[in-house]
Amino acid sequence: MTTQSIVAEYDLPHSVAKVWRALTEPKLVSAWLMTTDISAEVGHKFTFQAQPMGDWDGVVRCEVLEVIPGKRFRYSWVGGKNIPDKYVTALDSVVDWTLTPTTTGGTLLRLEHSGFTAANAMAYEMMGKGWRGHVRERMETLLSEMLG
Numbered sequence: 001m002t003t004q005s006i007v008a009e010y011d012l013p014h015s016v017a018k019v020w021r022a023l024t025e026p027k028l029v030s031a032w033l034m035t036t037d038i039s040a041e042v043g044h045k046f047t048f049q050a051q052p053m054g055d056w057d058g059v060v061r062c063e064v065l066e067v068i069p070g071k072r073f074r075y076s077w078v079g080g081k082n083i084p085d086k087y088v089t090a091l092d093s094v095v096d097w098t099l100t101p102t103t104t105g106g107t108l109l110r111l112e113h114s115g116f117t118a119a120n121a122m123a124y125e126m127m128g129k130g131w132r133g134h135v136r137e138r139m140e141t142l143l144s145e146m147l148g
Helices: 016-024 026-032 118-132 134-146
Strands: 004-012 045-049 059-068 072-079 091-101 107-116
Touching (some): 004 118, 016 026, 026 134, 091 118
Antiparallel strands (some): 059 072
16 A cells, blocks of 8 residues: 655754653643643553544544654554545554754754555645644744743
8 A cells, every 4th residue: 555654844943852842741742733641651652632623533542652862753643533435544644753953053853744545635635734834833933932
């Protein structure tokens, strides 16, 4: 089965330590993404909660797959439901964050959200816009205003 990935890179003028906190602390992640009980511990199961939309209940179920503090944070991302008559398949994907320090003291933050199939085309399009647009802006605001 062919899959697609959303890839986005954020060149942030903030230290790796600050960006790591923004990715792994529940209160901070809830401020820029969705309400969550995330924890940077391999095997930790957590959820993201958002406003339900259409056939989506607003819940993303996740499990931490890899943690390399200050370098990589990877977790599963499962949401939605199978609706055969609408040709919709639940999204079973992986979010992978990679942090690289820059020469200016900032962080190059790379996101790869992988595992989208043809049956997830709408989610791929919508989430691609979100990861590259308002999510990025909200994270930058958090880093500048709350952790600045």
